[in-house]
Amino acid sequence: xxxxxxxxxxxxxxxxxxxxxxxxxxxxxxxxxxxxxxxxxxxxxxxxxxxxxxxxxxxxxxxxxxxxxxxxxxxxxxxxxxxxxxxxxxxxxxxxxxxxxxxxxxxxxxxxxxxxxxxxxxxxxxxxxxxxxxxxxxxxxxxxxxxxxxxxxxxxxxxxxxxxxxxxxxxxxxxxxxxxxxxxxxxxxxxxxxxxxxxxxxxxxxxxxxxxxxxxxxxxxxxxxxxxxxxxxxxxxxxxxxxxxxxxxxxxxxxxxxxxxxxxxxxxxxxxxxxxxxxxxxxxxxxxxxxxxxxxxxxxxxxxxxxxxxxxxxxxxxxxxxxxxxxxxxx
Numbered sequence: 001x002x003x004x005x006x007x008x009x010x011x012x013x014x015x016x017x018x019x020x021x022x023x024x025x026x027x028x029x030x031x032x033x034x035x036x037x038x039x040x041x042x043x044x045x046x047x048x049x050x051x052x053x054x055x056x057x058x059x060x061x062x063x064x065x066x067x068x069x070x071x072x073x074x075x076x077x078x079x080x081x082x083x084x085x086x087x088x089x090x091x092x093x094x095x096x097x098x099x100x101x102x103x104x105x106x107x108x109x110x111x112x113x114x115x116x117x118x119x120x121x122x123x124x125x126x127x128x129x130x131x132x133x134x135x136x137x138x139x140x141x142x143x144x145x146x147x148x149x150x151x152x153x154x155x156x157x158x159x160x161x162x163x164x165x166x167x168x169x170x171x172x173x174x175x176x177x178x179x180x181x182x183x184x185x186x187x188x189x190x191x192x193x194x195x196x197x198x199x200x201x202x203x204x205x206x207x208x209x210x211x212x213x214x215x216x217x218x219x220x221x222x223x224x225x226x227x228x229x230x231x232x233x234x235x236x237x238x239x240x241x242x243x244x245x246x247x248x249x250x251x252x253x254x255x256x257x258x259x260x261x262x263x264x265x266x267x268x269x270x271x272x273x274x275x276x277x278x279x280x281x282x283x284x285x286x287x288x289x290x291x292x293x294x295x296x297x298x299x300x301x302x303x304x305x306x307x308x309x310x311x312x313x314x315x316x317x318x319x320x321x322x323x324x325x326x327x328x329x330x331x
Contacts, residue, residue: 012309014043015301030286033293040300052296059295060288063247064176067166068287070250073280074257075117075126080276081261081268083228084126087112090225092134093218096210100202102138103148104195106131110152111159111191115232116253119163120156121283124149139207151194159187161235161246161253167291171298176246177239227260 018039022032037052078084091105091112098104106127113123128149135145157164160180169176213221234256235249244252261268301307314327 011040011043011304012306012313015040015304015306030289030293033290033297037293037296037300040304055296055299056292058299059292062170064166064170064245065288065291067161067176067247067250068163068291069280069284070247070254071118071161071163072122072283072287073277074250074253075113075119075122076276076280076283077254077257077261077268078113078116078228079122079126079129080272081257082265083116083257083260084109084113085130086221086225087228088127088130088134090221090229092210093213093221097212099209100140100198100205100207101210102131102135102140103145103198103202106135106145106149107152107191107194107198110149111155111187112229112232114153114156114159114187115161116228118156118159118161118165120153123156124153127153144201148194148198151197152191154194155187155191158183158190160184161249163287166246167294170291171295180236180239180246227264231256 015036018036019032022035023029027035034052037055041052088105088109091109092102095101095105095108109127109131110123113127114120117123117126128146131149132145135148136142156162160183162180162183165179165183166176168174169179231253235253238244238252239246239249258268258273310331314324314331317327318324
């Protein structure tokens with residue numbers, strides 16, 4: 001028994017040292033994970049190099065993962081088709097008249113866009129590219145403005161649809177639909193906390209206030225943003241009603257974004273569509289390589305009994321449920 005614990009502890013140490021060493025050396029995440037897989041295979045002897053490619057293939061051979069390219073493509077279509085600009089303008093009209101209001105508008109825009117794309121990177125590229133120049137032009141501190149948009153984009157992986165939830169659901173077998181439902185309230189709370197932090201950061205700063213929008217201006221901005229605002233309603237309504245799955249919701253979102261961009265906003269053409277598709281394919285390839293590497297790592301970890309080693313180490317520190325939960329979160 002002691003020999004088994006010693007062996008598990010050694011494998012756990014190899015895992016931790018390998019992954020952090022490769023990451024600190026600046027090796028890309030996917031390749032850091034793959035190198036860790038090979039290192040653990042060599043150190044533990046629980047698997048062979050030849051079986052790693054089959055692990056990689058099985059990691060991406062899953063229907064649910066099709067949601068990733070579709071949601072990435074949807075976000076890129078919305079950015080290219082100016083749907084994100086409508087969201088930004090609507091949020092500015094609503095909150096621009098309060099102190100440091102453009103920051104609140106940026107966070108709210110990030111929350112809305114997160115409900116359309118499900119990814120922090122897509123959210124910050126779409127909203128940050130529009131809001132940051134506006135905030136800096138209005139005299140806002142550049143560092144504070146950048147932090148504001150970055151913090152607001154964190155809601156991307158929490159507010160459904162969420163790409164990390166899809167990946168976690170595939171790797172763990174958890175229900176993606178239930179995770180989507182469970183992410184709504186935490187995502188809203190996260191956005192509100194970001195707004196609270198922005199309030200304390202700027203309550204003593206005298207930024208220029210924009211004139212309060214008239215009801216007519218609010219209505220005009222709302223009409224422009226309405227097509228984009230309807231997308232999360234369509235997606236979540238379809239998922240919750242059972243009309244389509246989260247993966248199929250990604251397809252619906254892409255078609256909807258293309259139709260609105262092409263026929264309503266008239267910003268999309270075949271040349272731009274090709275450019276957007278190529279960019280989305282490149283982004284998806286990066287994500288899917290990481291997913292494949294994570295699946296290979298998960299299989300090696302399971303065979304090497306790393307979870308049991310972690311559980312034994314945590315149990316040795318404390319038996320209090322709250323302490324154990326905190327330790328798991330820290331790890």
